[in-house]
Amino acid sequence: MAAVKNSIPRRQFDVVVVGAGGAGMRCSLQLAQAGLSVAVLSKVFPTRSHTVAAQGGVSASLGNMSEDSWYWHMYDTVKGSDWLGDQDAIEFMCREAPNAVYELEHFGMPFDRNPDGTIYQRPFGGHTANFGEKPVQRACAAADRTGHAMLHTLYQRNVAARTQFFVEWMALDLLRNDAGDVLGVTALEMETGEIYVLEAKQTVLATGGAGRIWAASTNAFINTGDGLGMAARAGFPLQDMEFWQFHPTGVAGAGVLITEGVRGEGGILLNKDGERFMERYAPTLKDLAPRDFVSRSMDQEIKEGRGCGDGSYVVLKLDHLGAETIQKRLPSIREIAIKFANVDPIKDPIPVVPTIHYQMGGIPTNIYGQVVSVANGQTTTVNGLYAIGECAATSVHGANRLGTNSLLDLIVFGRSAGNHIVESHPERQHAHQSIPESAIDFSLDRVNKLETRTDGEKTSDVGNAIRVAMQHHCGVFRTLDLLNKGVDAIESLAPQVDSLYFKDKSKVFNTARIEALEVTNMIEVARATTKSAANRTESRGAHALNDHPDRDDVNWLRHTMWFSEGSRLDYKPVQMKPLTVESFPPKSRTF
Numbered sequence: 074m075a076a077v078k079n080s081i082p083r084r085q086f087d088v089v090v091v092g093a094g095g096a097g098m099r100c101s102l103q104l105a106q107a108g109l110s111v112a113v114l115s116k117v118f119p120t121r122s123h124t125v126a127a128q129g130g131v132s133a134s135l136g137n138m139s140e141d142s143w144y145w146h147m148y149d150t151v152k153g154s155d156w157l158g159d160q161d162a163i164e165f166m167c168r169e170a171p172n173a174v175y176e177l178e179h180f181g182m183p184f185d186r187n188p189d190g191t192i193y194q195r196p197f198g199g200h201t202a203n204f205g206e207k208p209v210q211r212a213c214a215a216a217d218r219t220g221h222a223m224l225h226t227l228y229q230r231n232v233a234a235r236t237q238f239f240v241e242w243m244a245l246d247l248l249r250n251d252a253g254d255v256l257g258v259t260a261l262e263m264e265t266g267e268i269y270v271l272e273a274k275q276t277v278l279a280t281g282g283a284g285r286i287w288a289a290s291t292n293a294f295i296n297t298g299d300g301l302g303m304a305a306r307a308g309f310p311l312q313d314m315e316f317w318q319f320h321p322t323g324v325a326g327a328g329v330l331i332t333e334g335v336r337g338e339g340g341i342l343l344n345k346d347g348e349r350f351m352e353r354y355a356p357t358l359k360d361l362a363p364r365d366f367v368s369r370s371m372d373q374e375i376k377e378g379r380g381c382g383d384g385s386y387v388v389l390k391l392d393h394l395g396a397e398t399i400q401k402r403l404p405s406i407r408e409i410a411i412k413f414a415n416v417d418p419i420k421d422p423i424p425v426v427p428t429i430h431y432q433m434g435g436i437p438t439n440i441y442g443q444v445v446s447v448a449n450g451q452t453t454t455v456n457g458l459y460a461i462g463e464c465a466a467t468s469v470h471g472a473n474r475l476g477t478n479s480l481l482d483l484i485v486f487g488r489s490a491g492n493h494i495v496e497s498h499p500e501r502q503h504a505h506q507s508i509p510e511s512a513i514d515f516s517l518d519r520v521n522k523l524e525t526r527t528d529g530e531k532t533s534d535v536g537n538a539i540r541v542a543m544q545h546h547c548g549v550f551r552t553l554d555l556l557n558k559g560v561d562a563i564e565s566l567a568p569q570v571d572s573l574y575f576k577d578k579s580k581v582f583n584t585a586r587i588e589a590l591e592v593t594n595m596i597e598v599a600r601a602t603t604k605s606a607a608n609r610t611e612s613r614g615a616h617a618l619n620d621h622p623d624r625d626d627v628n629w630l631r632h633t634m635w636f637s638e639g640s641r642l643d644y645k646p647v648q649m650k651p652l653t654v655e656s657f658p659p660k661s662r663t664f
């Protein structure tokens with residue numbers, strides 16, 4: 074039913090956090106503990122957010138099992154990012170990591186333990202000692218369910234701190250005044266179909282990734298890029314959207330993730346000849362090279378006819394680890410392999426293919442999580458808006474994220490944004506600013522058009538068309554021709570998104586309405602991705618262009634900033650200067 078403008082219910086909070094994953098809940102905890110009134114919105118019950126699916130670990134240079142330092146962690150992250158990561162943010166994250174992890178330990182997170190009682194740490198892709206010399210054990214793990222342990226710990230702490238959860242509420246649009254300040258959101262209560270205005274002195278986007286714009290994805294179905302859509306519609310840029318990570322080991326045909334922790338524990342990739350091919354591509358780190366590197370190597374093996382079975386996948390062998398290690402350290406992986414690949418990894422190898430997994434780009438922020446924009450070469454911070462977690466580009470991951478650096482990013486920047494809100498906004502005691510009716514109308518009109526349309530495009534058809542186009546045009550290896558065709562394919566779907574239609578107009582738990590609203594966000598992410606990718610004429614990290622196989626530091630050591638209106642692009646220099654140490658200058662990336 075169409076929402077009635079005059080009677081729209083309103084609620085007021087100091088802070089509205091959109092998203093109850095690791096990032097949102099680490100931030101809300103900081104806020105609630107400081108006595109602020111905090112509303113946390115989530116499309117699903119908080120502990121069902123995608124963070125729960127994280128398997129392998131969270132990185133921190135604790136040095137429990139091999140000598141380590143935050144400085145080596147920083148070097149690995151800069152190199153892993155192919156020098157597109159901002160070195161001030163990377164230094165901040167790597168320095169904060171041990172404290173952030175000890176804090177979780179003290180919150181009660183059930184990490185695996187070493188015999189001496191310290192946190193268990195496993196090797197992971199691109200994690201090295203002494204600037205690339207050899208693998209290091211840096212990934213703090215709770216078996217292969219680290220995200221599950223983290224998310225449940227944070228949820229319980231939030232309940233104790235009296236955070237107010239709005240479960241099965243979908244945020245729709247950011248509300249801005251004429252000065253451009255953000256004053257809250259509109260949101261749909263799924264149970265009733267009612268739309269609310271949630272007024273906030275600060276709004277935090279923590280909506281996670283958008284991996285569901287691809288057909289084959291390791292991501293949860295709810296990962297549709299809503300925060301990115303909201304930011305784009307409100308006129309804010311999306312940064313570095315050309316960089317998407319393919320995880321090397323998705324189960325072939327199913328997409329479900331097999332953690333890199335399997336290779337951390339000693340698992341190896343084999344081609345049809347039984348050859349451990351990573352020894353050829355990365356002689357030092359082998360199977361533990363960063364993900365962009367391993368995914369490209371696998372793709373190459375498959376293209377050159379050395380794929381297994383029907384030739385479309387390679388296999389991950391782990392039987393040599395022994396039944397005991399597999400059952401203790403990788404119990405969920407065994408379950409996934411049995412259920413989704415019909416193999417028991419204690420005896421047989423798992424068929425795997427590179428599968429879309431993670432967005433390195435997102436809503437641009439500084440190290441306090443404040444959203445930044447760019448105009449005429451000048452960077453400005455947006456009043457009242459923060460972004461954290463996978464939906465944000467802080468940018469610590471640059472062109473390629475290292476495994477276990479995302480869970481770390483959530484807790485470091487979730488906390489830092491929370492602290493920044495508490496410390497730098499004493500004016501929060503003041504009244505809420507008034508929200509222009511036009512901002513509310515924009516959002517209600519968008520929904521009302523959907524509600525009242527009596528004919529048009531089916532949501533599932535348009536959603537599928539986006540996913541198929543992304544899968545076809547934006548793969549592990551790209552060409553300019555294919556990317557430009559991808560831009561056209563996605564732009565040609567935009568009018569269809571503007572005429573989405575669903576038959577069932579009932580209010581209560583109407584999933585057709587929710588899916589249609591999600592597709593309006595997916596299209597923005599797909600437009601940003603194809604356009605940004607078609608304009609970056611170099612290969613860097615996860616953006617591998619056949620026409621331009623080399624990295625071009627002269628022209629491309631800069632971040633892409635995409636604006637929805639007119640699909641306009643702007644650029645921003647990479648922050649090469651760390652906070653306190655010397656910069657790591659770009660060099661060639663071998664492993």
Ligand SMILES: Cc1cc2nc3c(=O)[nH]c(=O)nc-3n(C[C@H](O)[C@H](O)[C@H](O)COP(=O)(O)OP(=O)(O)OC[C@H]3O[C@@H](n4cnc5c(N)ncnc54)[C@H](O)[C@@H]3O)c2cc1C
Nearest residue numbers: 092093094095096116124127129244281462463477479480
């Ligand atoms: C299978 C898998 C395994 C992974 N393993 C690891 C690992 O071992 N280590 C690692 O570092 N990283 C890992 N990652 C990456 C990491 O888990 C994610 O990047 C991270 O958990 C994202 O957290 P987040 O808090 O940003 O968002 P999420 O956990 O995705 O949460 C997003 C939240 O936003 C809410 N939301 C979204 N849109 C709306 C809306 N419109 N209105 C209201 N609420 C909304 C959702 O309901 C949800 O609560 C893995 C990812 C996957 C998919």
